[in-house]
Amino acid sequence: MQRIERLRGLMADDHMDAVVLTTPHNVLYSTGYTSVLEKWQLHEPLAAAVVPLDPEKPVMLFLPEANLALLMVQEEAGNPDRADEIRVFDMINFCEVMRSDDPAAAASLIGQESVKVYGERVRGNCEPDIIESIRTALIDHQLDSGTIGFDDLRVMAHLGRSGLNFNGVDALETLIRSRIVKTEPELEAFRRVGRVADKSLAAAADALRPGVSWNEVQNAVADTMVRLEAVPVDEGAMLFGGTFRDAFIPELFRTRDDRPLDTGQVVILETQGVCEGFWIDINRTAVIGEPTAEYQRLHDVLRDAFELMVAELQPGAWTGGLPKIAHDHLRDNGIPVPEKLLVLAHGIGHMTLEFPFDFPAQGRARAQGFQLEENMVISLDCLYYGGELGPCHMENVYIITKDGPENTYSTPLKLMGPR
Structure with missing residues (x-):
């Protein structure tokens, strides 16, 4: 309810009478619903939500009829959906097959619960597709005119050609602004996720030793994450690491590497x-064996710069001022080319990068930063690319409270690795 109240406040500011949401992150945010179908990353949505501005009108969830039983599975697992009304539609021939009578089939508990939910919460008919389901629901609740926001303009275009008389606008930025300030249940989830992140990073550090390949380290971390009911970023679990012409280059994004780790090698552990x-987004630096005195000093100076920036993570602060704090500290301590330090403070939530900017949010101009608000969740990313001493990286996720930043991770900011 807190999420919907915040979203409705922003919708009122943007003069929207309703929003139609079909991107998986926004359906999850507004209704709590997600399924394995979203992981298929198809070119069209397989679920939707409609949030009216009027609190007297229901928040609606749209899903394939064949997936209705998933709502009971989620609820039994402690994650009930938050929709007031459910609408269903056909998906290819899955739903037709599901509805076929089978006299030999034993009545299942989940089938009985599905029938109960269908009778209590599902409204309207099972429509032939998701667009028709949304169209019918908008008409039923007198939401087919006025200003409607969409997070997918193709959905807006198809509904516009269906005979409805509405003013369609882009609502994606409205949703990002809503999501970047978290509710108390979301903050509690981040605290729990932080403990999983710490254990996952510990698995990465434990796997490091001379002769082990980067892929073996990733496999160990991925195994730990899965056992902790977390999903690794992709086929691995670590963002950095790779080779170019047999040279290990930690700053390469997601490249495979089968070369054994060597004594003295710097390893970036971004899990x-x-x-x-x-999202989990935790990062530390490790050295295989004893680091040189010069590299240890680089790490410690960078850690101190990081902590100076963390102290500034207060409501009302501007994230664009953080890089200068760190650059000045490195320069004052004689670290070469401090300009090679990349500092990025970004929101994090259902997506790993959440910026409260209009599209395109990832462009160069967005490095100017944004103002922090209480209950934002911010990842502070600090990566030094200097060539003389080698790369050094650290990152934590913080809850912005009125009393200062709350670290969701407990792993110390120390140089890791087998000694």
Whole structure:
């Protein structure tokens, strides 16, 4: 309810009478519903939500009829959906097959519960597709005119050609602004996810030793994450690491590497994945064996710069001012080319990067930063690319409270690795 109240406040500011949401992150945010179908990453949505501005009108969830039983599975697992009304539609011939009578089939508990939910919460007919289901629901609730926001303009175009008389607008930025400030249940989830992140990073550090390949390290981390009910970022679990012409280059994004780790090698441990629908983004640096005194000093100076920036993570602060704090500290301590330090403070939630900017949010101009608000969840990313001493990286996720930043991770900011 807190999420919907915040979203409705922003909708009122943007003069929207309703929003039609079909991107998986926004359906999850507004209704709590997600399924394995969204992981298929098809070119069209397989679920939707409609949030009216009027609190007297229901928040609606649209899903394939064949997936109705999933709502009971989610509820039994402690994650009930938050929709007031459910609408269903056909998906290819899955739903038709599901409805076929089978006299030999034993009545199942989940089938009985599905029938109960169907009778209590499902409204309207099973429509032939998702667009027709949304169209019918908008008409039924007198939402087929006025200003409607969409997070997918193709859905807006198809509904516009269906005979409805509405003013369609882009609502994606409205949703991002709503999602970037978290509710108390979301903050509690981040605290739990933080403990999973710490254990996942510990698995990465434990796997490091001379002669082990990067892929073996990733496999160990991925195994730990899966056992903790987290989903690794992709086929691995670590963002950095790779080779170019047999040279190990930690700053390469997601490249495979089968070369054994060597004594003295710098290893970037950026562990990413999703747990409870929220992103893990924790990062530390390791050295295989004893680091040189010069490299240890680089790490410690960078750690101190990081902590100076963390102290600034207060409501009302501007994230665009953080890089100068760190650059000045590195320069004052004689670290070469401090300009090679990349500092990025970004929101994190159902997506790993959440910026409260209009599209395109990832462009160069967005490095100017944004103002922090209480209950934002911010990842502070600090990566030094200097060539003389080698790369060094650290990252934590913080809850912005009125009393200062709350670290959701407990792993110390220390140089890791087997000694």
